[in-house]
Amino acid sequence: MDLFSTLLDQPISLLPYDGDVDYFGEIISLGDSDYYFHRLLNNIDWRCDQAIIFGKTIETKRKVAWHAAECFSYTYSNITKTALPFTDDLLSLKALVERHSGETYNSCLLNLYHSGEEGMAWHSDGEDDLKDQGAIASLSFGAERKFAFKHKQSKEVFSLPLKAGSLLVMKGPTQQYWLHRLPPTKLIKGARINLTFRTIVKA
Numbered sequence: 357m358d359l360f361s362t363l364l365d366q367p368i369s370l371l372p373y374d375g376d377v378d379y380f381g382e383i384i385s386l387g388d389s390d391y392y393f394h395r396l397l398n399n400i401d402w403r404c405d406q407a408i409i410f411g412k413t414i415e416t417k418r419k420v421a422w423h424a425a426e427c428f429s430y431t432y433s434n435i436t437k438t439a440l441p442f443t444d445d446l447l448s449l450k451a452l453v454e455r456h457s458g459e460t461y462n463s464c465l466l467n468l469y470h471s472g473e474e475g476m477a478w479h480s481d482g483e484d485d486l487k488d489q490g491a492i493a494s495l496s497f498g499a500e501r502k503f504a505f506k507h508k509q510s511k512e513v514f515s516l517p518l519k520a521g522s523l524l525v526m527k528g529p530t531q532q533y534w535l536h537r538l539p540p541t542k543l544i545k546g547a548r549i550n551l552t553f554r555t556i557v558k559a
């Protein structure tokens with residue numbers, strides 16, 4: 357047994373209603389998560405994310421990449437992107453996440469936050485190209501960051517720290533009722549990489 361990984365016996369269910377979010381703890385040991393952090397940092401073709409907002413093209417400081425089992429196209433923030441093939445590292449991590457979550461995935465959106473000053477604003481991942489109520493599995497590497505949920509009507513907020521090597525799975529009607537975000541913070545200097553495994557359905 358790996359003494360450094362604190363895999364939970366049972367996932368912790370985070371939301372009290374209108375959704376299903378399970379935190380599995382650290383499914384990857386600290387040593388392995390450090391290994392993958394550097395592999396992903398160096399081997400992924402990271403690009404600034406672009407969005408068209410009120411007709412203007414905005415570029416994020418946060419970098420992104422998108423890999424999938426097929427050359428799917430995926431549209432969000434008014435921009436259509438085409439997936440690159442899965443790398444061997446991503447296939448290994450996908451298999452691990454599938455084993456723990458009991459779900460399957462055919463694509464992965466990757467985010468690189470260079471420091472705590474980069475985050476992601478309130479949103480939900482309910483794009484048309486995603487499987488309806490499909491599971492979204494979030495795997496984190498590098499700096500620990502806070503992750504928050506806010507109910508769209510009641511405005512109730514829940515948050516948790518996402519540790520290196522940890523797995524969080526959102527499923528059921530979560531995206532319909534809840535927003536989530538990665539709040540920016542000046543307190544964290546280190547970089548973080550997050551992988552969200554998803555299921556794309558072809559139109």
Ligand SMILES: O=C(O)CCC(=O)C(=O)O
Nearest residue numbers: 465467476481538550552
């Ligand atoms: O970085 C994270 O933990 C969340 C990323 C996210 O919400 C997304 O890619 O849709």
Ligand SMILES: [Fe+2]
Nearest residue numbers: 479480481536
């Ligand atoms: Fe998201």
